Amino acid sequence: MTKNPVKIVLLLGALALATLMALYFYNITTPVGEKQKQLKDLGGQFQLNSVNGTVSLDQLKGQTVVLYFGFLNCAEVCPSSMGVMSAAFSQLSPEAYDHVQGIFVSVDPGRDDLKSLNKFAKYFDKRMQGITGTEEEIQALTKQYGVYFDLVDMESSELSYTVDHASRFYIVNADGKLVDAMSHTTTPIELAAGIERAYNKYLAKN
Structure with missing residues (x-):
């Protein structure tokens, strides 16, 4: 049976649109309709909970x-x-690796317990840890860092809801200042370079 070329084109167009929308939400740093903040206006202190306190x-x-x-x-x-x-x-110099801390922040504190967060983070590297807080604390921190996330109902799923969220790497230098926010498509080489750059600038100042 001959396939309808119009339907094929429409299907490919729909798939392309879905892909673009996914990339948009993975990289957006503010809710839709809100003015995007500059990097210099983001970041700052926070206090959340880990399995170790x-x-x-x-x-x-x-x-x-x-x-x-x-x-x-x-x-x-x-x-x-x-x-x-x-x-x-794994690509960092020994000195930079000894002075790096990876943190996985759960925006789903209702389901993500501290023990599971720690196990998840440590699976990837010993210098990573998982943290979370109350819903109010997570809302405040994500707003502070310009992180988009939204709980989405899934009536036909056992999970009941999922989370749409930005997918970015936020690099905070050793002085506690946010210096970079790297996109979902960042490669390990690019991320390692960003970490080394932040570390070396800190050393040069101190």
């Missing part, structure tokens, strides 16, 4: 911090992004 940015001074915001029921994007961070860490 409270984690604050103040405690991490002297280290280059790489933040990634996600959730444990994220089937593909979060694990692959953490894999990129892990690969980037």
Whole structure:
């Protein structure tokens, strides 16, 4: 049976649009309709919880911090992004590696317990940890860093809801200042270079 070329074109167009929308939401840093903030206006102190107690940015001074915001029921994007961070860490110089801290911030505190977050983060690298907080704390932190996320109902799924979220790597230098926000398509080489750059600039100043 001959395939309808018009239907094929429409199908390919729909798939392309879906792909573009996915990339948009993975890389957006503000909710739709809100004015995007400049990097200099984002970042700052935070205090959330890990399996080993409270984690604050103040405690991490002297280290280059790489933040990634996600959730444990994220089937593909979060694990692959953490894999990129892990690969980037493996490419760092020994000095930079000894002064880097990867942090997976769960935006789904209702389902992601601290023990599971720690296990997930440590699977990728010993210098990573998982943290989260109350819904109010997560809302405040994501707004502070310009991170988009939204809980989406899934009535026909056992999960009941999923999370649309930005997929970016936020690099905070050893002084606690946000210096870079790298996109979902960042490679391990690019992320490693960004971490090394932040570390070397800190050394040069100190």
